[in-house]
Amino acid sequence: MARPQPSHWLQDLSKSHQWRHLLRATLRECTYLPDPIAREYMRNHVISRYRAVSSRRVKAGPQTAHAAKHAFSVLRRANEGYQRPLEKVLLLSYGRTGKRRHALLADMLGNHLPQNTASLKEYLLQAPEFTDGWEPPVIVKSLALAHVQNPVVTTNRIRPLIKKLSPPIPKENSWGKELSESRRKTIRRRWYNTTLSSLMPPIPKKELELLDGLISGTVKWSPVKRRKVLFEKTKPQPESELFQLLAKGPEKGDTFAAYANGRPHEITARFMRRQWRRLSSLVPRLYWNPYLEKWRFTWDSPKDVPALAFDLSSNVDPSGIFQSLKQERKAERKPPPQQ
Incomplete structure (x- = not known):
């Protein structure tokens, strides 16, 4: 049986079966997202939002209906290749904005609580929260300093x-x-x-490795194929030229009105690598500095930066490399043999 066209049942959500159609269509758009982490997160997020509303056992109001329609519209435009909706979905899925950012921030603070007896005693001897002598957690101060020093974060204004x-x-x-x-x-x-409202916390190690693999190409990726549409769009009846002139005015030429809010892009590997590279520049990498004995953060670059150095194995003599380079330069400077 052919499914109803979305434009028909999105206009009115007064009946339960219309909400089921909207939920199924939204979950279907989640499966078409080009990012693997976004597919899983947005599906769970949509289901949790619908369950939260249904558990209240009250009739959904106009605000709830507007939020549900907006979520479906954002996912559909993201799958069509509109850059802003796709960027919004990626920021939500990777915890740069929204509910997941708070969850990642809580995990970051929880992982740096006292883990042994000595650190617990030191923690208990600190001043009460926000009183004189109180200091914020070291991990918060280090991450805040990394945000201030990163020009990409300050120019994007996401937080x-x-x-x-x-x-x-x-x-x-x-x-x-x-x-x-x-x-x-x-x-x-x-x-x-x-x-805390300005910080963008690090993501789990598995997700970071997956993101780096998608950028470098080591993780295989291909666009998700949409299923065929089962319904046929009804063709509008032709209108008379006089009616069009009276109702719509004289016919205009080609304009950019359809692309005022962006234009759809073809979702290719090259297009997605740009999105992932831009997203990776907003994800801090946590590491322990053994010299300073402090936690520090590094950031990825939004563009490919050529490597200015290379690693040498232990069995390679660096002096031999420079010696061979000198010999090659001398050979280039020699005049050609005379005939």
């Missing part, structure tokens, strides 16, 4: 910019007196919450 790396506590208030303890505590709490 709010970090303006201060420490709480801006003035020495005196407007009356020239020392700031009260409650006021200092409030400033620290607001600064800490604002800083």
Whole structure:
């Protein structure tokens, strides 16, 4: 049996079977997403949103219907190759924005809690939260510093910019007196919450390896094939020239009105590598610096950067390489033999 055309049942969502059609169509668009992580995350996200609404046992209002239609529209335009909807889906799936960013941030902070007795004693001896002598976690300070030093993060403006790396506590208030303890505590709490809202946490190791493999081409990728449409679009009845003139005015030439909000791109490997490379530049890489004995973060470049150095194995003598280069240059400088 042929399925109804989406434009028919999207206009009214007053009945339960229309919501089922919308849910199935949204999940179908999730399976067509060109990114493997986005396919899994968006499917689980859509199901959880629909279950949260259905568990309330109340009639969905116009705001809920608008949000459901908007989610379906974003996924459909992302699969059609529109760059902004596709970028929005990738940012949500990789935790750069949205609900998953909070989950990754909580995992990052939870993994750096005291793991042994010595660190636990040191943690308990710290000052209470946001009081005088309190310091934010080291991992938060290191990640905030990495955000400030990365020009890609500051220019993309995906998250709010970090303006201060420490709480801006003035020495005196407007009356020239020392700031009260409650006021200092409030400033620290607001600064800490604002800083957390600006951070983009690292992603799990498996997802990072998959992202790097998609960029380098070591992980095989091919666009998802859409299934054939079972329904046929009804052809509009031809209108008379007089009716078109009275209703729509004189016929216009070719304009860019259809591409005012972007244009669809063909989803190819080259197109997706650009999206993944741009996304990878927003994912921090966490590593332990043995010299400073601190956690540090590095960022990937949004464009391919030529390597200015190469690694040598232990059984290769570097002096021999430079010696051979000198001999090649001398051979090039020699004049050609005379005939």
